[in-house]
Amino acid sequence: MASNPDIPCGPCAYERNTNVAMKWCSHCEEGFCTDCEKSHRSLKLTRDHKMIAIEDYLKIQDVSFDLTCKTHGKNLDLFCKYHGVAMCAVCVPSAHKTCQADDIISIDDAAENAKSSAALTELEVKISRSLEHVRSCIKNRLSTSMKIDTDDQMIKETIKETRMKLNKQLDALEEKLLLELKLKHEKYKAKHSKFLKKLEQTEKEFEKIKEQIQQMKLFASDLQVFLGTCQMDKSTMEKIALLEAELGKERNYAIEMKLNSVVRSLMNDVKQFGEIHITETNADLQLKDPMISQAQIQVREAMRNIDDINLHLKLEFDIQEHITGCLIISDGRIFIASCWTTGELMEYDEIGNYVRTVQTPSSPYDLTEIDTDRIAVTYPNVSRIEILNIKENTVETKIECKGRCYGISQHSGKIFTIVKELGILMIDLNGTILETFNIDISSVFYITATEDKFYYTVPGVHTVKCCNFEGKEIRVFENRSLKYPGGITVDSNQNVYVSGGRSHNIILIQHDEKQSKVVLSKLSTPRAICYNKTNNLILLSYTIGFTSDRVALYQVSSENTY
Template identity: 50%
Template sequence: MASKLNISCGSCGYEEISKNAKKWCTICEEGFCEDCERYHKSMKLSRDHKMISIEDYRQIENISVNLNCEIHGKKLDLYCKKHDIAVCVVCIPLEHKSCSSSDVISIDDATENAKQSSALLDLEGTISATIDNVKHCIKNREIALKNVDQDEQTIRKTITDTRKNINEYLDKLERKLLLDLKSKHGNCKSKIVKILNQLRQMEKEVEKLKEQTLQMKRFASDLQVFLGTRQLNQSLCKQIGSLKGKIRDYTNNNIEIEVNHVISSFMNEAKQFGEIRVSEAMVELQLKDAKIDQAQIQIHGLSQNIQNVSLKLKQKFDIKGSEKKITGCIVLPDNRIIMADYYGGGNLMEYNNDGKHIRDIPNSNRPFSLTAIDTDCIAATYGDKQYLEIINTTCNSERKKVQCSNHCWGISYQDQKLYVVVFQQGIVVMDLNGKTLNTIDIDVSGVFNITTTSDRIYYTDTDSDTVHCCSVTGQEIWVFKDQSISCLVGLSVDMNQNVFLVGQTSNNLTVIQHDGKDRKVLLTGRDGLEYPFAVNYNKQKKMICLGYKTGSLALYQMS
């Protein structure tokens, strides 16, 4: 490569003369001073060589174009039209025997008007499209970088707010407990002090009797002693009787504390504050077409191929006292299963994962849809009763009732927020205190079930037999419809944002790809499905809970 500072004249250099070049020969790939340039042009062999200024050469000196054959080292002075390749004279008899004389032409003829050739135009178009594609990818990744930073800040705020809320709640419980301690301690102390004062008064009176007895013995007459002894004895018996009565009423009040089992289990079971998960969803960038394969770029994240999804039956069991379809079911982190029997007995039932009925959880009405908030806390809607409840499943007295403006059906919990389908209103977003944060304006006249992820909302529309996926702000991402799935009801979503969907009248369970473009039927009527309704996917255990027929539930392990 030529020097960055000066380019020497090649001919003068051969004569060991140092002289700067003024022109550059693109054929000889050598610099020439003014004298040597004139001599170069005067020779017949080099008379037609193209000479450019050194300044122009500077623009192309870093562009490497090999003018010699890489195999034989000879000059590329021929061109094979049949194979679209520049060749040397040695290549012809060895590699191009079958090529006709009309196929092989001189390189000069081939390069005529090269700057106006379609190949160059195609190259320029491809380069331009590739640059646009790269810029598009850069912009996409810059947005992704910004989103990741925003996610980090959001999670930090969630952690801080959660810690603050826990601290405030524990402070409230502590104040309440200390007030209770103060009250009970005061009552116990008051009882003891009261009896203690009575005993001290009795002590004084007995001491007084003792003193009277001594004085009577020393100074009174026999008659006085005789009568006084009996009178003082009566007084003493009275005091003794009073003392026995007080002793009989003695109770020792020991003040103890029993820490609420929820707090104890929290300290024992909560091994970490939370879990940071990175979900990888496929991203497809729509790029401009390019003429060469290397410019056709796609960026894909990792996502599970739904065609590889399969289910293995773990357990089937009948639901106690249920003669109707279960409308809601959830599997809690401790393996307890909670079910809502809206159309049957209106019960809220708790089972273990072996199918054993644990109890019926007291509830205020017929629960329709359920969502898990944590191990011991769920939320339930009550349909046409127009309210929902946040329920502590371990403490029946701890529940919060939230009134809605109309019938409330589907409910889902995500990131400290509840997403509730409210008839004639839309999807109402509220905090865990029941305060409305936002209302997503969506026609929910045919919507009864909903599920969510950190950035998406999914719901089924029974009127149109469609599944909808939208952002948390309500912008529609995709809509899915399949003639083989009818009366769409329950749905749930996995870590890869693939959707599990129940077709009630088509008697099937289907998984829909995260982009809504593909689906796979997992279970059908041949697997025992008969008017299924409720479905729940437990992300931690990769387990599906399915109300597969009236009065019965099934658990499947996903792989």
């Protein structure tokens, strides 16, 4: 193994020796020579430390990780789940005093399995999509630049064609017009070239970040990956914001010439061969980032207190089906599952227009979003879950459940589903069953999952039960305002919305279960319900006839957000 003179052995340097490091300890953040590495591994306190080759360390050396609090200079040893930030102990009373006690966890717990975390996956998706948008912008600019060249060539041909019919005395006017064309063409072509270089530089920067993420996943520690994800996400958002500002200023230019109408008949009176005009329009280039904005964070903060939460009807449309599951994904598309009537999975657009019927192997009961391109669907009649790629119209994963599966919910890469013959299953996105919770679900059909717990409704006893991820029941909610609860969903603040089939209402339960209130009433047998966290929307269905249901879409807002 080749040594690197730039990385000295830390313990040897302390003893004022100059040995070269052969390994790097990700925990201690220093290099070790062969002898010091053996000593390091032999100690009980350090034998579990991750050691990587110096060559591998150099691959992630440029990826910066702040391990100390920039405000207080202390170690980042805590994490706030609500705000999604790492912090030191001093930050808690100063900046997080209103956060719930269970929102504050140790950084080690937060960083566990960071390489397979949803945050890292989201960052990779964000980088990939940003690269995709940048490349699209580059393609657009190249096409526009070529259009300017085409316009230029067409004008030249028009000039030549006209010039052949004119007297030689027009030579001077031709030269003047060609000069004007050349100057304006070069000027506006230069504008495109300058911005094109900026886009190509941005592409290289995103490529570099993407490569760093891959190296970080392979060779950095969980803590480094976690902190790197947080910090690189921030810098990526800043790059995106800067690029969006530049894109908003960019303009399209089209060159055209207005030929003098009397050139042919009044050659001797014409003082100018023609005019070069530039048509300027907005380039309409945008970077569409799928992640949550600062404004959405402010709305989320305002809606922690359920007293101020209100629902405003945006859309209603009727379907000649009895709906068992509904979903509104992040880009606004609506999916409806009907298990008991036609047994179809249908897609509608954001204003309620029918788009298509998705081909399924059996009658779908419930569905949940994985990301904007993928959803997971349960099929009780064939005891199966499928992860569908709704962009490519393909089945990515088939999960055999060995029992009739009904309600389903996904959170942070974990799928929770109700299987009548088994209980409640926790499954990863590869289809591996992680846990089987032996819970009596004989009359249970719907479930929803959140940060560290899941909720399910028990219609027969008019209750909502809450369990942790070990399957231990931690709370039971029951209220005389809620009768025969069915569909259940959770918002970004872990507030829970439940449909009351026989109380004909929607109940909102605060995240700590200390308060609840009726947010919708006088509904005819509401059933399926879904919360879209990206846009704070609620989609629900309720019966309006013997063979038909109504789908309603509501905007969720707080008085404090206006």
